[in-house]
Amino acid sequence: MRPAARSFLLGELFGLLGGELRGDATLRLSQVAPLESAGPDEITYFAAEAYRREFEATRAGAVVVRPADARSGINCICTANPHLYFIRVLELFHPEPAPAGGVHPLAWVHPQAEVAASAEIAAFVSVEQGARIGERARLGPGCRIGRHAQVGDDCRLHANVTVYDYCIVGKRAVLNAGCVIGSDGFGGALHDGRWVKMPHVGRVVLGDDVEVGANTTIDRGALADTVLGDGVKLDNLIQIGHNVHIGAHTSVAACAGIAGSARIGANCIIGGSADISGHLHIADGVRISPSTMISRSIETPGRYTGIFPWTDHAAWLRIAAALRRLGKSPATGRERARGRRNRARQNDDDEHQ
Amino acid sequence: MRPAARSFLLGELFGLLGGELRGDATLRLSQVAPLESAGPDEITYFAAEAYRREFEATRAGAVVVRPADARSGINCICTANPHLYFIRVLELFHPEPAPAGGVHPLAWVHPQAEVAASAEIAAFVSVEQGARIGERARLGPGCRIGRHAQVGDDCRLHANVTVYDYCIVGKRAVLNAGCVIGSDGFGGALHDGRWVKMPHVGRVVLGDDVEVGANTTIDRGALADTVLGDGVKLDNLIQIGHNVHIGAHTSVAACAGIAGSARIGANCIIGGSADISGHLHIADGVRISPSTMISRSIETPGRYTGIFPWTDHAAWLRIAAALRRLGKSPATGRERARGRRNRARQNDDDEHQ
């Protein structure tokens, strides 16, 4: 754990953030902690039923809870949304340092780039010709801002982030280390058995309050832009193909891939390692389960799933063999016998994969 | 969209690129655009039947089409391969800037490295001892060229690309931001329950005209080289294991993984998020569907698939339960009853995953 910036009295938190205090306002709290390990000078929260056992056993000095969950013998702050309230608590114990402002002497800013005076540009950052960096933006070491790219006010770019030429990052974005905004889209024309590269002249345009995880990649559009709406949240190691549109406040978990020209609605939740094929449309409010491959458009909100059920390996061998039988076309008796022999061999092979 | 370098008369494009002009040669075109949004001073193309409706409704000033698709009332350039022709149009409207030549004062080049005078080395690039950078190569900011590594003529390395020691990049490569060429291969010897690292002394050798997507990783070989043939195209976030060979002009879509020592043929097309196990052989001309896991060698060209069919979550629960039944070994009546109870619980659990 990183050290807290300072300690707070429970009553002080209540005074700053509201809610309903049931307990000792004079209790001094020195740190935040999880339910299961919080000690008597620490504050935690209880918001999901799955953690009730930990809540009942907690040794925390104070807990942020829903009113119905307050109980005697423990200091509580009651509020309708304990998770949200606790985020405010976290921001008090662990405030983000304000941007220092100024360009590090070992950064490089093109004379025809515009960097707000309140922006903080770390060592080894490069800002190319025509780029614009907004007020209070913080660029970590090694960030690369391409020609005519824009980074909005109050953005936080961690280390080694790349924004290609002409791409636009809205206000208050958080871009984690190593993510790439505006890489070449994939694809070209086949000509005599060779691929001829398609120049991509679209941009990536990120709305406000977008977050991008570490080493996630977002390709720029071919002839038009790749567009992410306000409040879109992308986890780590996600691929967003060229010309994709993602609606506002949609969340995508790690390792997912969204292929080119897909249009994803607003307020969707896309699970980790899910894949969405290109050129299709997903309605607002759709939830895709993890590890699911979506190959056609979805026009109805709801939850969609396609996960192979895992099991012990021996049972899986039986399932796989049964599935392969489903794939056989109607066959003569002799072919069936040959098939049985082949399947036996296949299952042996599977042991070695 | 980024601004075009200049405008063209339709007749001028025809004069430079050929084809058959059906329409007004004096029309001035200021930009490229997609079929569905192109305006009267923009040029677009129509090459895939899936876009016929957009073609019929287009407001574009001019369209590049196959001869059979030309129609009256719209300015057309006819050609056998409209996609390829349009790539040439794109290169006219949006030419790549020529490399400026020279080493940025904030780059670092080892005195015993060789950098062609026509190469362009951006800020914060490091080029180590014995490395060689070819004519007109462009290295974006933050690129890392290891000891004795080679980057061929006319390569384009975007920002923060890493080429490990001794690796070789052929001519005209395009390496997108954050990709890694030559990382340690994975694996070692187990000794007393611990992994002992296997030093990897092979290289990565990329042929000519190779493209590598953003944040893609290519491991170097253990005792021999990892080799990608001419014209291989890799999308973003792909993993290529140690000792892999990929034949010329094979294309691999995003998030795919090719495990160590696999040998992939030429002119294959490997879908996004597909996985190929190690130590196997894929023939030339094989097409692997997205999200498919290939566990044995494929000696016959064709298309191969293994995708769990997605559906609404309730239907998936039924499918998953049926699959699990296929995995049960023959059981007594009492075991079957217990199995039914367990399955009921499992299905409940699935709701929470």
Add this chain to the structure above:
Amino acid sequence: MRPAARSFLLGELFGLLGGELRGDATLRLSQVAPLESAGPDEITYFAAEAYRREFEATRAGAVVVRPADARSGINCICTANPHLYFIRVLELFHPEPAPAGGVHPLAWVHPQAEVAASAEIAAFVSVEQGARIGERARLGPGCRIGRHAQVGDDCRLHANVTVYDYCIVGKRAVLNAGCVIGSDGFGGALHDGRWVKMPHVGRVVLGDDVEVGANTTIDRGALADTVLGDGVKLDNLIQIGHNVHIGAHTSVAACAGIAGSARIGANCIIGGSADISGHLHIADGVRISPSTMISRSIETPGRYTGIFPWTDHAAWLRIAAALRRLGKSPATGRERARGRRNRARQNDDDEHQ
């Protein structure tokens, strides 16, 4: 292949590394090589039955083998673990250069950071306030060490590695290019249809002898730390979510994803592209097959699998149609007929995915 540092007599290797020599101690060996391509002045090893054919045909000057595999007509060194022995051979032919020590004039080290005098800091590295770099640690160009972060003795960080504020890297770690240690964890509270970011104040704590592959990402914990035990080995492009714990000597192959708060035991082997859901527990000694999605805790050591069996595309269409039938709820005759028509259309659609 990179050139060897020097040549060795076979007897000299035997003298340095032990084992049992059967053959000509005066043979001069100039390089290491794989079984199938080794020549008469090269040494190789034979450890896995799958390579017996290559062993029998090898032209290698010398082979490291198990005693039972030694055969006349070929120079052998016999040892119980040929792979481990050969790793020592590799370290002799290809020793890692010792760290040069010192800070490159184009690196940036905060005056309140501590860098051991024996550590080697390459160009364009940034080391922030309060960070500590151990003895003989080597930081490649472009590495980013955050505030109060620690890098242990004898670590090797390749190029462009990011270690976020407060994170801890144990001794002898190998971090490949572009990996990210300590990025923001994913998730927040929903409030009025928008995601409110959860500040993450935990750290990443890596034990000793940990390896991390290229572009792999490890999120820091929310309220507690993300912890990887001693000897954990991660391949490339892996995602480790916030608060995950991984036990000692567990190995994870490329492209795998481990979701937040999962607890993985020691000595597990997790296959490539496998996914593990959040908040579950995996016992010690569990083996997860590649491309398998684990959605519930596993308390029993063993091998677990869930891979859709791939096949030619036509057979897959039949399998997929049969699976979809399993998902139908009991239906009237009219609904069944409509279902058949819909399925026929779906299968057509699949052709285009």
